[in-house]
Amino acid sequence: MIVADRKSLEEILTMVEEKKKILIVGCKGCVTVCNVGGSKEVEILASAIGIARKKSGSAIEIDQTIIERQCDTEYVDQLQESVMKYDAVISMACGVGPQFLSEAYPDQKFYPAVNTTFYGGAVAHGVWEERCAGCGTCVIHHYDGLCPVARCAKSLLHGPCGGSSQGICEVSKETACIWDTIVLKKMEQGRLEDLLVVKDPKDWRTARDGGPRRSIREELAD
Amino acid sequence: MNDMKSGSNLEKVLKAGHFAFTGECGPPKGANVDHLVKKFQYLKGNVDAVNMTDNQTAVVRLSSLAASHLMIDEGLEPNFQMVCRDRNRLAITSDILGAFALGIRNMLCLSGDHQTFGNHPEAKNVHDIDSMQLIRLATMMRDEGKFLNGDEIDVPPKLFVGAACNPFADPFEYRVHRLATKINAGADFIQTQCIFNMDKFRDFMKRVVDMGLHEKCYILAGVTPMKSAGMANFMSKFVPGMDIPDSLKQRMKGVDKEEQPEEGIKFALEQIEEFKSMEGVAGVHLMAIEWEERVPEIAERAGVLPRPAL
């Protein structure tokens, strides 16, 4: 799912500096799953902002709510009775949320409380890792179910580069070299020849490089 | 010599069966051409071609393309390096044409150290294509006279195309296969990363020879003379892809500070001597970065002078 990290409290407090009455909206989707923007986190953020403003002597009224998803207008619409009553609204959803909110309620100011980072999954309790770069042309089956586009720091299609050492990427000791894993797997399973072919350069048009994308289900769209 | 791919001096030397001896030079961190030209004088006549690095370790310097052109003006032959980190296929193709138009005849295709190593870590990563695809692109432009999209090139660039190889990166067993793939992609010559672990390199070369790769491509062994024990430590820790055995570190530490440069050069000379007769090795690539002034002496003591004039 989409993973995000909460912005620093300093940054969020600056966003609402002049505001007297705000709403914090959480999302029960991805940000709940990665524990950054669900109801618990909305409550904690509201509390932290409240305490900070009390300390600075500048009162603020904070309401909290959460909707099923902020990336669907049918849920975004549920806020219409309340959303205009505030000086500003903080969204704890991924980057999609505040934009959907801004489009639905153009006269309101929406602020993102999180920095959206990657598509990934939980590898351990409280730890998420990037797995997909959304390149639009999935070829993980050529690499035994592993994606070099997302997981190689240089997105190499013929790795590993000369900086791979003991299974670790040259970029950081915390980062595994995905090419090391791919190569070892191919060697183990007797499919090394797959890697010895020179592949054509990637068509990046299906990735973000080709421009903002759109996905249509012909059978559903009008 | 009709079947020359580029007609470069390096190509001629290798094709004639001589033991090649190439050097390296780093461009300035600015536009200080005078200092660069001074460095050239140490290399002139002592090597067959000089690599001109391309924003090495992601530290921004004068472009390899421009510096290579300046080198030609000074009467040396450049080996123009190009990394995939900083430019997309458009800029790459364009620069290859530019290089040829400016008289450059050798190029080295590299991925490039990640920009987080350098002095502008915030920069965007390009890596539109990787080094393997770059080798293929350059040879396709030369041999088929076509761009990546199949369009005809009016005057195809005739470059002698090289690639890098790091026998010391992991997984070790795979390195020789990756080298084979680079050769299949079209690499005419290979320069290895600097070698310090001779045992491992001997093992690597045995595999290379077993696979017959040395007959399809000229392999130059990389040598970097150690200036000091401190340099050995630094490279071990901070330069990606280094394998520096403890025995060498001890050897450097075992002599007084003033003696260390000479000890480092002695080790390099021992290596060069062994490479001259090592099966599969077609030459040596000497990387005396910021120590170019010792190249004439090293070349002399290594017995590789005079360089063939073809």
Add this chain to the structure above:
Amino acid sequence: MRLSYPPEVKIIQVPCTGRVDIIHLLNAVDDGADGVYVAGCLEGECHYRTGNLRTRKKVEYVKKVLKEIGIEPERVEMYNLSSAQGQRFAEIAHEMVERIKGLGPSPVRSDKAA
């Protein structure tokens, strides 16, 4: 034991400190507490195995949040002791009260001078 502890300490009992959440600690600060501490079992002796270990992490998180918003992280603390350690309990209470007295009233108290 008849040991005394300072009257400034108000005790809230929970079946396990694992029951204590980040929001409870923040609410305490928000509601005007000058300090709040969690007294849990000795590490390794939690009746519910990991309750006290999880809560230590929550306390660290709260300290970070307080630091970010300009409130002394020392106002919140976690201590570990066994239920048999009456002496230690009193000690901790005194220690925490002394610490808070040193820091002064919470900058968030509604009754502090503006």
